[in-house]
Amino acid sequence: xxxxxxxxxxxxxxxxxxxxxxxxxxxxxxxxxxxxxxxxxxxxxxxxxxxxxxxxxxxxxxxxxxxxxxxxxxxxxxxxxxxxxxxxxxxxxxxxxxxxxxxxxxxxxxxx
Amino acid sequence: xxxxxxxxxxxxxxxxxxxxxxxxxxxxxxxxxxxxxxxxxxxxxxxxxxxxxxxxxxxxxxxxxxxxxxxxxxxxxxxxxxxxxxxxxxxxxxxxxxxxxxxxxxxxxxxx
Numbered sequence: 001x002x003x004x005x006x007x008x009x010x011x012x013x014x015x016x017x018x019x020x021x022x023x024x025x026x027x028x029x030x031x032x033x034x035x036x037x038x039x040x041x042x043x044x045x046x047x048x049x050x051x052x053x054x055x056x057x058x059x060x061x062x063x064x065x066x067x068x069x070x071x072x073x074x075x076x077x078x079x080x081x082x083x084x085x086x087x088x089x090x091x092x093x094x095x096x097x098x099x100x101x102x103x104x105x106x107x108x109x110x111x112x
Numbered sequence: 113x114x115x116x117x118x119x120x121x122x123x124x125x126x127x128x129x130x131x132x133x134x135x136x137x138x139x140x141x142x143x144x145x146x147x148x149x150x151x152x153x154x155x156x157x158x159x160x161x162x163x164x165x166x167x168x169x170x171x172x173x174x175x176x177x178x179x180x181x182x183x184x185x186x187x188x189x190x191x192x193x194x195x196x197x198x199x200x201x202x203x204x205x206x207x208x209x210x211x212x213x214x215x216x217x218x219x220x221x222x223x224x
Contacts, residue, residue: 006154033211033212035214040120040216041216042200042214042215042216042217043155043200043214045211045213048211058211090154090155092155092212097209097210097211098142098143098204098210100143100145100157100160101145101157101212102157103147103154103155103156103157104154105153105154106152106153106154108152
């Protein structure tokens with residue numbers, strides 16, 4: 001089945017460690033996005049990519065990094081520079097930048 | 113920049129209609145979306161409307177758009193307990209590079 005897959009579903013990180021969240025899609029979508037969700041704050045855009053080998057910072061990019069080496073994959077690295085990384089992370093993709101976005105099931109990251 | 117506002121909570125009785133409201137500020141909004149999020153899951157696209165439309169109906173869902181007032185609503189007829197979730201309004205526009213911008217979400221609670 002076509003879709004967008006995030007892994008893992010739950011992730012625990014020690015303070016000071018980098019951690020990478022996976023996002024893969026087989027929908028042949030050009031655009032991919034990472035959002036962070038905190039209780040009562042809705043979704044905030046971290047990074048987005050509209051084409052392979054290109055990506056742009058969103059509203060809260062500090063402490064995060066991404067890569068887009070393949071059309072299907074858009075991994076997000078949460079670095080030790082992110083001061084408050086505990087959150088629910090959502091990846092999305094769309095056929096192009098002017099069509100509806102489809103979401104993965106999310107990764108809940110907890111710093112311990 | 114773009115801004116999308118929603119009330120945070122709505123409580124209804126099973127069988128009644130629910131109306132979830134949303135306002136947005138970007139007059140160049142092209143697409144407006146409604147997403148549903150169940151606990152611990154990603155966002156599911158429910159419906160969307162183009163800015164040149166006033167209304168869209170899809171089974172129990174009716175979307176109304178008042179472009180002059182920049183007001184969007186989602187009506188759910190015959191609300192069921194399975195409709196309990198968080199509902200997100202989102203918009204995309206040329207001013208925002210067509211990146212979806214989300215409201216904070218409305219928690220719909222359906223009482224038996």
